[in-house]
Amino acid sequence: MHEKRSGDRKNMKINTNEYIEFFDFSKEKSLTHRRFKHVDIEQLIDQKRTNATLDVLQIGESFEGKSIYELKYGKGDKKVMMWSQMHGNEATATMALFDLFNFLESGEGKAATIRSFLQEKLTIHFIPMLNPDGSDKFERRNAELIDINRDARATKTQEGKLLKKRALKIRPDFAFNLHDQNIYYNVPGTQNPVSISLLAPAYNENRNINSVRKSAMQLIGSIHKLLQKFIPHAVAKYDDTHSPRGFGDNFQRWGASTILVESGAMKGDPEKQEIRKLNFILLLHALIEIAKESYTQYSIQDYERIPFNASQLHDLVLRNVTVEKENGKSFTTDLAIRQEELTVDRDYYVRGEIFDIGDLRDEYGYTDKDMQGLTFCRGKIHTEKAIRMAELTNELVYDFLREGYLALQVCDGSLNGKHLHSYPIEIFTSNRKPELLTQPILEGSASFFLKDKERLRFAIVNGYLIDLEKRIAPKVKNNIF
Numbered sequence: 001m002h003e004k005r006s007g008d009r010k011n012m013k014i015n016t017n018e019y020i021e022f023f024d025f026s027k028e029k030s031l032t033h034r035r036f037k038h039v040d041i042e043q044l045i046d047q048k049r050t051n052a053t054l055d056v057l058q059i060g061e062s063f064e065g066k067s068i069y070e071l072k073y074g075k076g077d078k079k080v081m082m083w084s085q086m087h088g089n090e091a092t093a094t095m096a097l098f099d100l101f102n103f104l105e106s107g108e109g110k111a112a113t114i115r116s117f118l119q120e121k122l123t124i125h126f127i128p129m130l131n132p133d134g135s136d137k138f139e140r141r142n143a144e145l146i147d148i149n150r151d152a153r154a155t156k157t158q159e160g161k162l163l164k165k166r167a168l169k170i171r172p173d174f175a176f177n178l179h180d181q182n183i184y185y186n187v188p189g190t191q192n193p194v195s196i197s198l199l200a201p202a203y204n205e206n207r208n209i210n211s212v213r214k215s216a217m218q219l220i221g222s223i224h225k226l227l228q229k230f231i232p233h234a235v236a237k238y239d240d241t242h243s244p245r246g247f248g249d250n251f252q253r254w255g256a257s258t259i260l261v262e263s264g265a266m267k268g269d270p271e272k273q274e275i276r277k278l279n280f281i282l283l284l285h286a287l288i289e290i291a292k293e294s295y296t297q298y299s300i301q302d303y304e305r306i307p308f309n310a311s312q313l314h315d316l317v318l319r320n321v322t323v324e325k326e327n328g329k330s331f332t333t334d335l336a337i338r339q340e341e342l343t344v345d346r347d348y349y350v351r352g353e354i355f356d357i358g359d360l361r362d363e364y365g366y367t368d369k370d371m372q373g374l375t376f377c378r379g380k381i382h383t384e385k386a387i388r389m390a391e392l393t394n395e396l397v398y399d400f401l402r403e404g405y406l407a408l409q410v411c412d413g414s415l416n417g418k419h420l421h422s423y424p425i426e427i428f429t430s431n432r433k434p435e436l437l438t439q440p441i442l443e444g445s446a447s448f449f450l451k452d453k454e455r456l457r458f459a460i461v462n463g464y465l466i467d468l469e470k471r472i473a474p475k476v477k478n479n480i481f
């Protein structure tokens with residue numbers, strides 16, 4: 001028996017392909033984007049209850065009375081806690097937790113070996129979606145507009161109280177605080193967005209390292225090494241300033257080796273499905289490392305080598321744009337544009353704004369283009385004849401853009417400003433006319449043209465860059481004004 005176990009333990013080495021295979025068969029297919037709701041996960045939790053591999057507990061309620069659940073797996077001595085979506089608009093890890101639940105429920109061969117090993121060594125307590133009220137609106141804060149992650153000290157929120165209560169009851173050895181970070185963080189010195197950032201939060205002002213925090217650092221050292229195989233140069237460390245109100249900092253203080261995981265961004269992955277996969281992989285890896293105690297081979301230096309997040313990214317950077325002022329003077333400058341996401345039920349649109357003007361040589365864009373020789377130019381607004389939405393095609397929209405129009409009036413499609421569309425042009429109804437800029441201003445709308453001496457070369461529509469010499473429409477998420 002003993003020999004068989006140590007044999008199993010050797011088999012616990014998993015290569016990158018196997019991790020991907022595990023994810024592929026475990027992926028919770030009903031979760032496909034970030035704006036799922038409490039009712040969606042409640043359905044899944046009901047299935048878990050029927051399956052009975054995981055113990056499902058309703059541990060409490062949100063301010064608005066929505067159930068908060070804990071799912072428990074294993075009967076081992078080492079206790080682990082993981083919670084997600086304490087910030088309602090940070091949903092990536094919740095998807096990964098449901099993938100992980102599926103992994104713990106099924107799978108043969110090596111997956112089964114791993115599963116029974118984890119079951120024997122660990123007791124894992126999962127709390128997916130700690131903030132259902134915020135999650136349903138896809139907002140950071142809870143229904144009282146309190147940031148739960150600033151409520152670990154005062155515990156005025158029901159959700160914060162509940163998390164603290166569970167922490168003090170369970171007394172976990174390891175804790176995973178699962179979040180999403182700003183998409184504008186990059187790995188310093190590179191234009192790579194940070195896809196995952198990690199932190200062993202400081203339990204005091206001096207950021208001392210005791211044995212509890214040291215274990216968290218070592219485990220992060222191990223996670224970091226694994227992630228480099230999947231996303232080289234896209235991992236960083238989160239700011240380690242001690243926050244006396246923060247949950248991560250307090251869990252560390254309460255004696256749980258605590259790891260903050262922040263899901264960042266990856267170009268071409270707006271719904272973070274690749275990052276969700278990385279979450280699944282890194283969490284599974286971390287659980288195995290804890291069960292095997294093999295994280296102890298990593299050093300504090302392995303942790304300290306990970307660079308801190310830099311914040312130099314934008315959605316679009318246009319370089320060397322010529323701006324002509326009304327007084328006849330002109331200058332050349334760089335422009336940075338960011339697009340804010342605005343939620344409409346399970347979908348969203350963006351609002352593009354000029355975020356910065358000036359020398360942006362040290363900044364980067366997800367789309368980044370030298371516009372040397374091109375001049376900023378105001379777009380026209382088409383009001384002569386209101387068009388029906390059904391008449392629009394991308395072809396027609398491109399014709400309008402080439403004629404210098406950036407905004408079209410339509411006679412239908414009001415719906416209280418909640419009418420999403422995917423045409424690369426501003427569309428408005430009689431209620432509200434867009435304001436188009438004659439020159440760049442901070443926080444001004446990111447809709448304008450760039451022209452050379454003869455013709456319009458690029459349209460920037462709500463922060464999307466459109467090359468007028470090509471007829472390839474980028475994927476856009478716009479809204480009727």
Ligand SMILES: [Zn+2]
Pocket residue numbers: 087090149179180
């Ligand atoms: Zn967060």
